Amino acid sequence: VIAGIILFGESMALFRLASVALIICGLIGLKVST
Template identity: 95%
Template sequence: MSWIILFFAGLFEVGWAVGLKYTDGFSRPLPTALTIAAMAISLGLLGLAMKELPLGTAYAIWTGVGAVGTVIAGIILFGESMALFRLASVTLIIAGLIGLKVSA
C-alpha cells in the first residue's frame, strides 16, 4: 500500500509543479490555492509512505515520479522539447526508479 501512496504523492508533485506555471508568480488566487493544496497533499502522502518505506528510496522515487511526470506534462501542455537526449535522460530516470523499487 505504501508504494501506491508514494506513487500518488509523486502525481500530486506533478500537479503542483504544473500549477506553479499557472500561478503567474502567485498572483492568480485560484491556481495559487490549488497549487498549495497539491503541495500539501503531496507532502502528506510522502510522509505516510515513509512510515513503511526507507527514507532514501521513498524520497528518490517521489522526486523521480515528479520529474518524469513534469517532463511529460511540459511536453503535452506547454509544447516543450522532445529532443532525443532529453527523452533518453528521462528513460534513465525511469530505469533508476525501477531499480530502486526492485531493490527495496
C-alpha cells in the first residue's frame, strides 16, 4: 500500500510539473507571437 501511495504521489508530481511546463511554454509562445 505504501509503495502505491508513493508511486501515486510521484505520478501526481510529474503531472503537475508537466502542466506547469505546458503553461510556461504557452506563455512564452504568446510573448513571442506578439
